[in-house]
Amino acid sequence: MRQTKYVLQALFIIILLLLFEAPVSAHKVTIFAYVEGGKVYTESYYVDGTKCQNSEVEVLDSSGKVVLKGKTNKQGEFSFVPPCKGPLKIVLRAGMGHRAETVLSKADLQEGGNVATKGSAAETEPAEPKIQASGQKTGEIAISQNELKKLLNETLDRKLHPILKLLVESQQHGVSARDVFAGLGYIFGIMGLVIYIKDAKKQGRRGEND
Amino acid sequence: MHISEGILSAPVLATGAALTVVGTAIGLKKMDYDKIPEVAILSSVFFVASLIHVPLGPTSVHLILNGLLGLLLGWSAFPAILVALFLQGILFQFGGLTTLGVNTINMALPAVVCYFLFRHAVTSENSWVEIGGAFCCGFLAVGLSGIMVALSLLFTGQSFINVAKLILLAHLPVMLIEGLFTVFVVKFLKKVKPEMLEVANATN
Structure with a gap:
């Protein structure tokens, strides 16, 4: 009985040692998506924060049809122009039975800016939201309400980009x-x-x- | 090696769950009163081992230790692994509740198979047989689990050979580490408490 105790104690110590050495593993993948300037940006991670590189991403429309397919880049990012008005389901397949999904509702897609009306090809390289030179015009030049709206949207998108990124990153926490x-x-x-x-x-x- | 939710079809999930229920029932029936703490400790070892992570190229793998569990627990590896996987699913979102059955059978069945294959070898007087048996037990259990994962994914339209190759290749380092770890544990137990290996044989 006494020996059993020692063995159990030893095993328990091993567990504790393992615990403090453990830099948390990947056995879960997560995908985050946000809309910005009419484009959907996604980021994919393993649970330890490693980015899912070169993993398959599928975009499904509300009827479950695959409308878009692509692969994440080295930063685990994948972005595309939404081919329809949504809701969109974005599925990540990181191989060996790893899978994650996220859903963007119609409202999400509209808030993020103008939704592309026609299907367009996906871009794998994440591009900064485009800022037009007209943004510099200030002062006496009369700006129509629509133009102002557009300018504001663009500036906000640009300013909010780092914050959105930060939000996405803070949402993802390991064990x-x-x-x-x-x-x-x-x-x-x-x-x-x-x-x-x-x-x-x-x-x-x-x-x-x- | 935990399979996420939403990948497998219902028949595969149901088969996995049914087999797990059977295995767990056998395990609980064979579990002696005195062995319960040991089962719990090894269940926690399994629970924590999955957090030890071996970075490997674009993906990453972790320790599994199902060979060790099988060797020391026999059929009781089933309840131990089931509980640990359930908690991993709930607390870490590894795997998932619907895939719990499949994931349990994928890891526990190789554990039991390796128990029957190597239980005599590890108690052998010949230290070469002992070391070889312990190493193969840790090594093979992970390999068999990989093959079972590939088998489960077979019905999702992925090519079996490709997936199996990928998984086995990715887990080769883990298989080696676990083989060595099992040798170390067997050696240690022989010195400190040889009955632990013998008892496992007698009660099952």
Whole structure:
């Protein structure tokens, strides 16, 4: 019994050691998508923050038909002009049974700017939202309301780009130590439960024999 | 090697779940009262091992340790792996609840197979047989799991040979590490508590 204790202790120490060495692995993939300037940007990660390079991305329309296909670049990014008004389902396949999906609703797509009306080819290189030179015009030149709207949209898109990126990055978090300890706690809780049930059975059997 | 949700078709999921239920039932039935803490400890080892990550090119793989679990637990590896995978699914979103059955059978069945293949070898007096058995146990269990994952993906239209090749190639380092790790654990247990290996044989 004493030896069992030592072995169990040793094993437990191994677990703890593993725990502190563990820089969290990939066994989950995540894909984030946001709309900007009429274009959809996606970023894909493994749970440890590694980017999913050269992974397949499929875009499905509301009827489940694949409308667009592409591959992520080295930064795990993939962007495209939405071929229809949405809602769009974006599916990431990172091989070996890894898969993640995200959905962009119609509203998401419209908020992000003008939706392209015609299907257009996907771009794999993420492009900064285009800023037109007309943005410099200020002062007395009369600007129509529409132009102003357009200018504002463009400026906002440009200014918000880093913030959106940051948001996307902060949403993605790996495994926290809290979860790991919670898991270990559950396992030992379950162990207690099983011991209790088996013990109760044993006692019951003993009671019958008496 | 956890298969995510939404990839496999319903029949594959159902088959996996059914086999897992059978395996877990056998495991629970064979689990002795005194062995419960050991099962729990090894379940936590499995739970944590998946966080140890071996970066490998564009993708990354992690330790699995199902060979070790099989060797020490026999059929009880089923409940141990089931609980650990369930918690990984809930807490880390590895795999998923619908694929729990398939993922459990993929990792636990090779564990049990390796237990029956190598349980005698690791208790051998001949230290070469012992080391070889322990290494093959850790090595093969991961390999067999890879093949089972490829088999599960077979019905999704992916070519079996390609997927199997990819998975086995990606897991080769893990297979080697686990083989060595199993040798180390067997050696350690023989010194500290040889009954742990023997007992596993006697009760199953």
